Amino acid sequence: METKVFEPSPEGLEEAGEIIRNGGLVAFPTETVYGLGADALSAEAVARIFEAKGRPRFDPVIVHVAAPEEAEALWAEVPPRARALMERFWPGPLTIVLPKRDVVPDIVTAGLPTVAIRMPDHEVALGLIRAAGRPIAAPSANRFGKTSPTHHEHVLEELGGQIEAVIAAGPTPVGIESTVISLVEEPPRVLRPGGTPLELLREVLGDLRADPPQVRYGPAPSPGTLKRHYMPRTPLYLLEMGLPEEGWEELPRERCGYLGFTSAKRGFRAGEVLSERGDLREAAARFFASLRRLDAMGFVAIVAEPVPEEGLGVAIMDRLKRAAQGVARLNEHSVWIKRR
Numbered sequence: 048m049e050t051k052v053f054e055p056s057p058e059g060l061e062e063a064g065e066i067i068r069n070g071g072l073v074a075f076p077t078e079t080v081y082g083l084g085a086d087a088l089s090a091e092a093v094a095r096i097f098e099a100k101g102r103p104r105f106d107p108v109i110v111h112v113a114a115p116e117e118a119e120a121l122w123a124e125v126p127p128r129a130r131a132l133m134e135r136f137w138p139g140p141l142t143i144v145l146p147k148r149d150v151v152p153d154i155v156t157a158g159l160p161t162v163a164i165r166m167p168d169h170e171v172a173l174g175l176i177r178a179a180g181r182p183i184a185a186p187s188a189n190r191f192g193k194t195s196p197t198h199h200e201h202v203l204e205e206l207g208g209q210i211e212a213v214i215a216a217g218p219t220p221v222g223i224e225s226t227v228i229s230l231v232e233e234p235p236r237v238l239r240p241g242g243t244p245l246e247l248l249r250e251v252l253g254d255l256r257a258d259p260p261q262v263r264y265g266p267a268p269s270p271g272t273l274k275r276h277y278m279p280r281t282p283l284y285l286l287e288m289g290l291p292e293e294g295w296e297e298l299p300r301e302r303c304g305y306l307g308f309t310s311a312k313r314g315f316r317a318g319e320v321l322s323e324r325g326d327l328r329e330a331a332a333r334f335f336a337s338l339r340r341l342d343a344m345g346f347v348a349i350v351a352e353p354v355p356e357e358g359l360g361v362a363i364m365d366r367l368k369r370a371a372q373g374v375a376r377l378n379e380h381s382v383w384i385k386r387r
């Protein structure tokens with residue numbers, strides 16, 4: 048199949064909307080990452096998402112709407128705190144999980160009695176939902192378990208030839224996926240940290256659990272919490288303080304790539320810096336593209352420096368920990384690694 052590339056123009060959105068209505072797949076930008084969209088009310092259309100991504104059927108997808116009322120038509124119950132969250136954070140990178148109505152096909156929710164919904168803060172995404180005239184189910188537009196796409200070129204590299212269309216709108220501004228919160232639990236529980244910081248959610252909700260239960264593989268309350276996820280092909284190691292110890296493996300620095308927070312390190316053949324001024328927003332926006340560039344360079348390892356675990360840094364560290372195969376320490380010339 049030839050993948051059409053649409054401009055984010057009214058005509059492009061109209062054509063893309065028609066593809067969605069006809070059961071096809073369209074990758075589109077949101078403020079977080081590119082999504083792989085299908086008609087959320089068609090089980091067959093959504094089944095194609097799972098095929099294209101190589102995604103296990105137990106992993107539910109997020110439904111995207113263009114207005115809070117459209118979410119309320121898909122949820123069976125809408126408690127006051129859901130309205131408070133929508134009012135404060137929509138449109139924006141917050142996905143809310145509540146009991147579903149029967150109109151939502153089981154394949155969307157992987158058989159769960161709940162559905163995850165968000166209203167993206169991106170004119171192209173909202174335009175596509177309106178043009179399609181129905182909610183759009185969309186996971187991130189990458190192969191299952193791999194690095195999320197923050198540019199339409201990433202989508203074309205991975206899914207070109209397997210989907211009907213991509214809307215080409217350049218880089219996505221937030222760069223990291225939405226925060227997923229379940230209002231089914233008491234107190235509410237963050238299932239995946241993301242673009243809406245926990246600190247802001249606490250302002251609205253007060254009490255909040257943010258310690259997602261972790262499993263290696265298999266049905267999870269939120270499969271984005273799979274321990275191994277967001278994986279580059281190149282093994283990634285999280286930098287820690289200290290010197291190498293007995294049993295650590297030595298790698299020459301010039302065969303490794305370095306993903307730094309505010310600065311590069313000498314001796315590595317290539318380095319990416321997420322934000323020279325230490326701005327976590329800028330770091331999040333650059334994160335997946337930087338990881339992808341390093342991953343394409345054929346290194347034996349990528350060493351990633353931790354970022355502060357506050358604000359968007361919580362979401363960045365969540366992705367880094369899941370992508371990491373172990374830890375790294377540095378001495379003057381070498382990288383030392385320990386697999387976990």
Ligand code: TXA
Nearest residue numbers: 079081082107108161162163186187224225269270271
């Ligand atoms: O920013 C985002 O959220 C992007 C853009 C495209 O909207 N989407 C995204 O989708 O990251 P995906 O499929 O890669 O991640 C969806 C997350 C997964 O962790 C999934 O397990 C969780 O949402 N999820 C979906 N439905 C759920 C449900 N009913 N209950 C609990 N978790 C759910």
Ligand code: MG
Nearest residue numbers: 186187195224
């Ligand atoms: Mg994903």
